[in-house]
Amino acid sequence: MKIKLIDICHGRSGDKGDAANVGIIANDDDGYEIIKKYLTAERVKKHFEGICFGKVERYDLPNLRALNFLLHNTLGGGGTISLKHDAQGKTLAAALLRMEIEID
Amino acid sequence: MKEKIKIASGQGFWGDLIDAPYHQVMKGEIDYLVMDYLAEVTMSILQKQKIKNPKFGYARDIPQLMRRILPTCKEKNIKVITNGGGVNPIACAEAVIEVAKELGINQLKVGVVLGDDIKDSLDDIIAQGAELNNMETDESILTIKDKLLSVNVYFGAFPIVEALEKGADVVITGRTTDTGLTLAPMIYEFGWDKNNYNLLSAGTVAGHILECGAQASGGNFLGDWESIENFAEIGFPIAEAYPDGTVIITKHEGTGGRVSFETVAEQLVYEIGDPKNYITPDCVADFTSIKLEDLGNNRVKMFNVSGAKETEFYKVSCSYxxxxxxxxxxxxxxxxxxxxxxxxxxxxxxxxxxxxxxxxxxxxxxxxxxxxxxxxxxxxxxxxxxxxxxxxxxxxxxxxxxxxxxxxxxxxxxxxxxxxxxxxxxxxxxxxxxxxxxxxxxxxxxxxxxxxxxx
CATH class of the missing domain: 3.30.70 (Alpha-Beta Plaits)
Structure with a gap:
């Protein structure tokens, strides 16, 4: 069965230097079990191929049904140096929600 | 000791809704108004303004705002805390005093937190052993030392607490952490011990929720945003804090936006790194300990926060x-x-x-x-x-x-x-x-x- 992340999650993203933080929150406990199992750092890294040029770290916040991803080397130098239209990665949470996951 | 205090967020950044702090003061009961004006490179902009005119270098919206709210703040004993003093908190405080005089207010104490600006004493500080290497790249500060425009230490809540203890009605700081602005009144009012890291962490988490203004009350909400009502009159978040570290996040009645588990949770995951180690000068908060309970009617209870002892370092923000x-x-x-x-x-x-x-x-x-x-x-x-x-x-x-x-x-x-x-x-x-x-x-x-x- 294919699941669209946007149907089971919401989230918010921002900048931490040249890294982007992408926080993803599941709408309910079932949704959290799905993202906990399938939304691995590797999968997120692959999703952002061509955007994220560094490592991706994942941190779990089960208390909020949330996962926090740090995408290193992503914002074109970050802060004021970046020439990007979205220099602060504000739209990257929405970009992650484009993902579709095949679940068992 | 007060049974509870209400701390209202008035600005999420310099450039946020001008009228938000005014509405926070006017549309309901609050005890404190806290306003964060400083983004990472704001200090360099302010430094340039100060070089052009030694009376500038702070958020000049502040005196204008104070003209509108000061009479009500005095009448209702609402204290104002802001880091909008930038690189010239004294000039900002003097401007507020001038406004008070013009308004005929004959008793006002403005507390000023100084000492964060270390640009002029940088050589001494380096000589005493501070390396100031770039935290992200580990490069030596000597590579950019000639190009430095501003160097500021991030202070925490305790200097603000000291100002409140000295009777300040308004506290104006330079580079203070956003979270410290909200934590300080809790420490002051409830007498929290500086070694009670769970309580300090609870106030810090509340500060994180408040520091981006309406981002905690429906603004920029990526969840069910289509159901959020009245963005035009969005209410900024208010932390109703209790002595045991419980905090209820809410907003004024009749304002737009929404405070729910979802809107608060989105703000909690905003711009964080390792959630178990949210480092501030006051404590190291553990975001994985936070419990949120949606009480309905735009009230979310936050409790169970734990944390650890602060580190031995201040974060320093340099611009070049x-x-x-x-x-x-x-x-x-x-x-x-x-x-x-x-x-x-x-x-x-x-x-x-x-x-x-x-x-x-x-x-x-x-x-x-x-x-x-x-x-x-x-x-x-x-x-x-x-x-x-x-x-x-x-x-x-x-x-x-x-x-x-x-x-x-x-x-x-x-x-x-x-x-x-x-x-x-x-x-x-x-x-x-x-x-x-x-x-x-x-x-x-x-x-x-x-x-x-x-x-």
Whole structure:
């Protein structure tokens, strides 16, 4: 069965230097079990191929049904140096929600 | 001891809704108004203003705001805490005192937190053993020392607590953490011990929720945003704090937006790194311990927060001159808008190459197609796209190259692809790029100073 992340999650993203933080929150406990199992750092890294040029770290916040991803080397130098239209990665949470996951 | 206090967020950044703090004071009962004005590079902008005029260098919105709210704040004993003092908190405090005098207020104490600006004593501090290497790249500060524009230590809540203990009605600081502004009144009112890290962490988490203004009360909410009502009159968040560290996040009755588990949770995951180690000068909060309970009616209870002892270091925020950048744009309409915008990019690149200019980076983006989601953008059918904006940007340490680039945008209208418009703002001018240099230094090398100025 294919699941669209946007149907089971919401989230918010921002900048931490040249890294982007992408926080993803599941709408309910079932949704959290799905993202906990399938939304691995590797999968997120692959999703952002061509955007994220560094490592991706994942941190779990089960208390909020949330996962926090740090995408290193992503914002074109970050802060004021970046020439990007979205220099602060504000739209990257929405970009992650484009993902579709095949679940068992 | 008060049974509870209400701390209202009035600004999420310098440039936020001007009337938000006014509404926080006027639309319901609060005890404290806290306002965060300082982003990472704001200090360098303020430093430049101060060089031009020694009376500037702070958020000049503050005296104007105080003129509107000070009489009510005095009447209702609402205290105001802000880091909008920037690089000149004394001048900001004096301006507030002037306003108070003009309003006929004959008793007002303004607390000022100083000592965060260490630019002039940097050599001493380095000589005493502070390395100030870049926290992200580990480069030595000596590589940029000649180009430094501002150097500020992030103080925490305790200098503000000291000002409140000295009777301040208004507290104006320089570089204080956003979270410290909210934590300070809890420590002061409830007598929290500086070694009770769970309580300090609870106040810190409340500060994180409040520090971006309406982002905790429905603004920028990516969940069920279509059901949020009355964004036009969005209410900014209020932390109703209790002595045991329980905090209820809410907003004034009758305002727009929403405070729910979802809107608060989104703010909690905003701009965090390792959630178990949220480091501030006051404590290290554990975001995985936070419990949220949606009480309904725009009330969310936050409790169970734990944390650990603060580190031995202050974070130092330095800004330095990096170079120049400029950005220009042109809009291509149907037919084949994207094809033409991409062709224009190539023409521009070729022309810059022929001019033999020097750039560190050149970047083209296509607004309406992939400027935000880049490689994740869906492919588009050219027949179904009405227009695309080419946004073209350059960065260089060479001023002349950036300036020359600015003269190459408009000519594309008459010398390139057809059905193009949108060049009305004149030539893009080089703007100075001021970069940010985060570092750490031992806490023992700097001491906050608290002064009281009064009418």
């Amino acid at each position: 001159f990096y170079g120049y950048s400029a950005s220009g744009s042109l809009t291509y309409s149907w037919p084949k808008a994207l094809t033409k915008a991409k062709a224009a990019e190539q023409i521009l690149r070729k022309r810059l190459e022929l001019l033999d200019l020097s750039f560190e980076e050149i970047r083209a983006e296509f607004i309406g197609y992939n400027a935000t989601h880049e490689t994740l953008a869906r492919k588009i059918d050219e027949d179904n796209i009405n227009e695309v904006m080419l946004r073209f940007s350059v960065r260089s340490t060479n001023f002349e190259s950036v300036e020359r680039f600015g003269k190459e945008i408009a000519p594309l209208i008459l010398t390139g692809l057809p059905a193009v418009t949108g060049f009305a703002g004149g030539r893009p001018k080089p703007s100075e790029v001021v970069a940010y240099w985060p570092a750490l230094m031992p806490k023992t090398l700097v001491k906050p100073v608290v002064k009281i100025i009064e009418v």
